[in-house]
Amino acid sequence: MVRKTKEDAELTRQRIIDAARAVFLTRGISRSTLEHIALEAQVTRGAVYWHFKNKTDIFYALRDRAFLPLIDRMYDTLATQTDDTDPLTQIEDSLCDTINELNENIEMRQIYEIMMIKCEYVDEFATVLQQILNNCSNITEKIQLAYERAKEQSLLIPIFTPHELALDTHLFFSGLLHMWVKDADGSRFRYQAKMLIKSHINLRRINPKT
């Protein structure tokens, strides 16, 4: 049978994206063929070519479904300034929230893994790097704003500027995400990620929590 309804078609589109995620994860993007993806999605390459232009197109569809939302989410968590909780805890929460999401959301986790260690950033993929850098800049700015609020409220240790603190935090979290992803069995980083975040923020508090 052919010619499904529009809903059915959208469903197969999603199936293809999900299949691509599984295939990319185990074979890496470059070694994944459209045949592999089609097989995993239980369709033929015809269906894949109907819904997507090529493999790169699938990759970007995959990214849009999880990578960007998570960035936005972290961004939002930092931007919504509920002034009753202290800014340092806000930073801590937004970082922990991201880790939580990665822990609970398999799709998110796998897409991150694909983008970090199963993708070669050349040619059509190179632009992604710039976008990541831009996102990082934005997030660092948001963190800096939070640190500035903390400084105003005298919650922050002196001497250090919100700018350098924000950069340090961003680099810390960036490293954490990378190790979190690479640490497949979870023994080294996954289980203690939140503790590490707490420690990191505590380093900045004028009155460290116990």
Added chain:
Amino acid sequence: MVRKTKEDAELTRQRIIDAARAVFLTRGISRSTLEHIALEAQVTRGAVYWHFKNKTDIFYALRDRAFLPLIDRMYDTLATQTDDTDPLTQIEDSLCDTINELNENIEMRQIYEIMMIKCEYVDEFATVLQQILNNCSNITEKIQLAYERAKEQSLLIPIFTPHELALDTHLFFSGLLHMWVKDADGSRFRYQAKMLIKSHINLRRINPKT
């Protein structure tokens, strides 16, 4: 002309490795063919197959020439405990030294870039991830030892354990290396990397340097 001397042969071997570095860098590992590499090295695929089993073999040869030495170097810098300089400065210096090496040594820099964003860690490459994780563990341990010495000498802010400080430092540096590599034009991280390291270490000093 064929049949070079042994020295000539070794030279072509190096030329092939150098060519592979250039090709991997621009095309990514998976899209680089042995033909590309041979062309860049001004030999034929015959020569490449004579010196190497396949592309993976070249990759590992490339890695051994720079990636491992740099790890060892950082490791050594941390391990040689010249007890006259304070441990925190030792950590700072070893991190800065690595950044220096990346700044000055083009080969080193490019190989790092290849391994970080031009390689998909699946199949034969997956084992590299484990090795990286192990190296990270070792380095974290060395940093922790330095922090412990700093604690004994009361150079370190209290409350925090050398263990969590070491993990935080390692994650920071890991993030820094990643951003350093991705920041191709250098505007965001490369030029201020050492400043960031200084700030990071200063956060731990009981008497922060100015």
Added chain:
DNA sequence: CGGTTTACATACATTCTTGTTTGTATATAA
């Protein structure tokens, strides 16, 4: 000095992958 091995170049066969084209049954719109 002659045989053997080395260090490649060249040619060949095979497999993989991609993009396109064609076919087709059915939803959908008019």
Added chain:
DNA sequence: TTATATACAAACAAGAATGTATGTAAACCG
């Protein structure tokens, strides 16, 4: 109800990449 566009499946053509097999001239060794 019928024409058309949709949502695929299946077949096709072409190039690219790999590994191997063969050829060869010069270095090296006895």
